[in-house]
Amino acid sequence: MHAQNAADVEQGKKLFEGMCARCHGVDGTGDEGPALNHPTLTRAPDDEALRTIIRDGIQDRGMPRVRRLTDTEISHLVAYVRSLGRAARPAAVGNAEKGRALYDRLGCASCHIVKGSGGSFGPELTEVGLTRGPAYLRQSFLGPAEALPRGVSPVPGRGFTEYLPVRVVTSDEREITGVRINEDPFTIQLRDSANRFHSFRKSELKLLDKEFGKSLMPSFRGRISDSDSDDLVAYLSSLRGGQ
Amino acid sequence: MNVVKLAAVVLVVLAPLNAAAQVTSDRIARAESEPANWLTYSGNYQAHRFSPLTGITRDNVAQLKPAWIYQVRRTGIVETSPIVVDGVMYVTEPPSTVTALDVRTGRPLWTYSPTIPTDVIVIGSPPVNRGVAILGNTVFVGTVHGHLIALDAKSGAVRWDTVVDDNKFGYYLTSAPLALDGRIIVGVSGAEAGIRGFLDAYDPATGKRVWRTHTVPAPGEPGSETWKGDSWKTGGGSAWLTGAYDPALNLVYWGTGNPGPDWNGDLRQGDNLYTCSLIALNPVDGKIKWHFQFTPHDIHDWDSNEIPVLFDAPLNGRTRKLVAMANRNAFYYVLDRETGEFLSATPYAKQTWAERIDAKGRPIRRPATEPSLEGTLVFPNIQGASNWPSPSYSPKTQLFYQAAREMGTYFFKGEPQYKPGEPFMAGGGRAVNGDDAWGAIRALDATTGKLKWEFKLISPPMSGVLSTAGGLVFGGTDEGNFFALDAETGKPLWDLQLGGAIRANPMSFAVDGKQYVSIAAGYSIFVFGLP
Numbered sequence: 188m189h190a191q192n193a194a195d196v197e198q199g200k201k202l203f204e205g206m207c208a209r210c211h212g213v214d215g216t217g218d219e220g221p222a223l224n225h226p227t228l229t230r231a232p233d234d235e236a237l238r239t240i241i242r243d244g245i246q247d248r249g250m251p252r253v254r255r256l257t258d259t260e261i262s263h264l265v266a267y268v269r270s271l272g273r274a275a276r277p278a279a280v281g282n283a284e285k286g287r288a289l290y291d292r293l294g295c296a297s298c299h300i301v302k303g304s305g306g307s308f309g310p311e312l313t314e315v316g317l318t319r320g321p322a323y324l325r326q327s328f329l330g331p332a333e334a335l336p337r338g339v340s341p342v343p344g345r346g347f348t349e350y351l352p353v354r355v356v357t358s359d360e361r362e363i364t365g366v367r368i369n370e371d372p373f374t375i376q377l378r379d380s381a382n383r384f385h386s387f388r389k390s391e392l393k394l395l396d397k398e399f400g401k402s403l404m405p406s407f408r409g410r411i412s413d414s415d416s417d418d419l420v421a422y423l424s425s426l427r428g429g430q
Numbered sequence: 431m432n433v434v435k436l437a438a439v440v441l442v443v444l445a446p447l448n449a450a451a452q453v454t455s456d457r458i459a460r461a462e463s464e465p466a467n468w469l470t471y472s473g474n475y476q477a478h479r480f481s482p483l484t485g486i487t488r489d490n491v492a493q494l495k496p497a498w499i500y501q502v503r504r505t506g507i508v509e510t511s512p513i514v515v516d517g518v519m520y521v522t523e524p525p526s527t528v529t530a531l532d533v534r535t536g537r538p539l540w541t542y543s544p545t546i547p548t549d550v551i552v553i554g555s556p557p558v559n560r561g562v563a564i565l566g567n568t569v570f571v572g573t574v575h576g577h578l579i580a581l582d583a584k585s586g587a588v589r590w591d592t593v594v595d596d597n598k599f600g601y602y603l604t605s606a607p608l609a610l611d612g613r614i615i616v617g618v619s620g621a622e623a624g625i626r627g628f629l630d631a632y633d634p635a636t637g638k639r640v641w642r643t644h645t646v647p648a649p650g651e652p653g654s655e656t657w658k659g660d661s662w663k664t665g666g667g668s669a670w671l672t673g674a675y676d677p678a679l680n681l682v683y684w685g686t687g688n689p690g691p692d693w694n695g696d697l698r699q700g701d702n703l704y705t706c707s708l709i710a711l712n713p714v715d716g717k718i719k720w721h722f723q724f725t726p727h728d729i730h731d732w733d734s735n736e737i738p739v740l741f742d743a744p745l746n747g748r749t750r751k752l753v754a755m756a757n758r759n760a761f762y763y764v765l766d767r768e769t770g771e772f773l774s775a776t777p778y779a780k781q782t783w784a785e786r787i788d789a790k791g792r793p794i795r796r797p798a799t800e801p802s803l804e805g806t807l808v809f810p811n812i813q814g815a816s817n818w819p820s821p822s823y824s825p826k827t828q829l830f831y832q833a834a835r836e837m838g839t840y841f842f843k844g845e846p847q848y849k850p851g852e853p854f855m856a857g858g859g860r861a862v863n864g865d866d867a868w869g870a871i872r873a874l875d876a877t878t879g880k881l882k883w884e885f886k887l888i889s890p891p892m893s894g895v896l897s898t899a900g901g902l903v904f905g906g907t908d909e910g911n912f913f914a915l916d917a918e919t920g921k922p923l924w925d926l927q928l929g930g931a932i933r934a935n936p937m938s939f940a941v942d943g944k945q946y947v948s949i950a951a952g953y954s955i956f957v958f959g960l961p
Contacts, residue, residue, distance in 0.1 A: 208858025249556025
C-alpha cells in the first residue's frame, strides 16, 4: 500500500461525500451511522481492516458492501477516513518537556489520567494529541467553558455535551453539583467533584439546571504566561497514546 | 356411513377451528371488533395504531410489568411491529427472518430465515424488517434481497417465493406488506441506489404479480413532463412503508419517497412526480386515482412514506372523509381522501425551508435553503421531523399523536455519479445533534393540526406511538425508555428503562382476557402486562 498523501486524501474525500456521508456525516462527524473522526476505530484497528469493511460492509449493522471500487479508490477512502480522526502533529512552538513539568506543577493530574496515572474527574488525556489540534488544546485550559467536548460515544449520546455542569436540588433540599454522565427524559446521572455517582428521577427534583456555557475545570487564562501556554500545548500535543 | 356424510361430519368438526385460523380481509376490515388481535401492520386498515382494549388504564398503568422477553437470534436493529392472531405473535428479526411466538410465554413456535446472499445490496437504510402481513393461513414477508415470500402460518414452510425485482440494482424490501382481498401489496426500497420506484400487487395464493404501478412515470405517461431527460430512469420514489386502505372507497393510500439523487436536483429539473407524494390507487388494477405531492423537486431527502392515517371528521359544517400525514418535511397535512383535495398544512415541528404552504398545498420555499458546497443549515434534518415510526390516531380523543423530531442538518451538495447498485445520493449532511436536538410526543387536533399538548424528549425519537381506549399513549426513546402518557393531557404515568434504543412501533393485544403491550428495544421484543 502506498503512503497516504494529500492528493489521496482529497480523492478519498470526494468518494466519501458521494457514498458515505449520508450515514457517517460530512467530515465523518456521524449521523445515523457512527462517527469516524476518532484516532482509532473499534472495528478497524489497522488500514487492512478498514479496507475490508469498506469492501465487504458490515451486514448486520447496515453498512453496505461496496462492489465496484478499485483497490486504489479504496486506498483513497482509507486515507481520507484516517485523516478525519487525527490532528496533524503541530509545528513545535513550545517545549513539551517544560510543558510536562508545568502540567505536574499546576496539578492537572488531579483530574486527568495520562497513561494510567492521575484522577478521573476530567477527561482522560492519553491520546488527546491525536484527537485535538493545538488551537483547541489551548482553548481547553484558557477557556474550558467554551470548549466542552461533544460526545462521540453512545454515553450519554452522540453529540451531547460532555462534562456538562449540572446543579440539582432534591425534594429534601440537598443541592448537588456535578458533571452530567448520562441522561434520558426521565432520569439523570451525575458525578460530583468528589467523583461520586448520583442518580435522580427528574420528577423528584425541585431544580434541575444544566449549566451550558460553564465548566467545572478552572480557567488558566491570566494565570500562566504565553510561553507557558505554548509549552503546555506542546506537551498535550505529544500525548498520542502508544503511537 | 358413506363418504359424503363422513366428509360432512369432518367439515362440521373442523370448520370452527379453520374459521378461527383464517384471517380474511373482512376480519381485517373489522379489526375493531376483535381487539385481542392485531391483524395488520398499523392495527387496522385506517392505520390508526389504536387499541380498543381497556384493561390497561390511566389508573393502573403504573403497575405495568414485563410479562416475557424474546431476544432475536442475530444482532441488528429490531424495527419490527408485531402481528397477533389467535394466540400467536408474528415478528420479524433482522435482516428478514420471521418468527412465530406463543403470546402467553414468548416461546418460539417456528422461525424462518431466507438465505440472503452475502453480496446483498442494501443502500438507504440498515438491513431491517418492519413486520409481516397475514391473510388466510399465510404470512407474507419482504426481504432485503428483494423477494416477497409467503409462509404457512402454522409451520413457517414456504408456500411461494417471488423475486420482486433485481437486488443487483439495489431493489430491496423492508416494510410489512398490506393484505387485502386477493391482493398482497408491497412497496420497494432503494432510491439511494437510483432505482425507479414502484408498488406491486401479488396474488396471495400463487405469488404471481397482478400489477405494478411505478411511482416515476416513463416518457409519455402522465407526470413524465416533470422529469428532465433520462433522469426518470434513476428517479427513486421508493414506496418503502406500509400504506392504508379504505374498504368503502376501495382505495389504497401509499406514500412515496425521495427522488434520486437525494441532494443534487440539477439533473432532474421539474417537480419529479410522483416522488414525495401520497398516491391513492385502486387495488384491483393499480390505477392511480389521485396524487398529492407534498415536496415538489425535493432536495433534502424528505421522503413522504410516512403512514397515511384515515378518519372522518366534520369540517366547515359537513363530515369529510380525510387522510392525514405528519410529513417528514415538518408539516401536518390534511387532505380529502376521496379526491386528494388539499385542505390544510400546519407545521408540527421546527422548519426553516418553507415560507408557507399555498392554497393548493404547494410549498413556497425560502431562498438559500438548497444543499451547497459549504453546507446549508436547514430544519428539519435529513431524517426529518418524522420518519418511518408510526403515528397514532385515537377515535376517542380525535387526536393525532406524533413522535416529532426537532433537529437540523447542514446539507451538502455533491456530484451525482450513477453506477448500478451503488450509492446515488450526491451529498450528505452534518447533523446538529446532541443537546442541540430534541424531540417530543405531540398530540395534534387531527382535523386542524393544532397542538393540544406535548411531552418533551431529550433526543429526536425513532420510535412510533400507540394510543389505547384505556386513555393512554405509549412511546419510546433513543435512550431506551418505554413510557405511557395520559392521552388527554400528555402527563407521564409510567416508564421503564429497557436497556437498548427503541426503534420500533408499540402495539397491543389480549390473551385470556388480559391486555398486553409490546415493543422492541435493543435486540429484544418486550411484552408488558398488569400483575
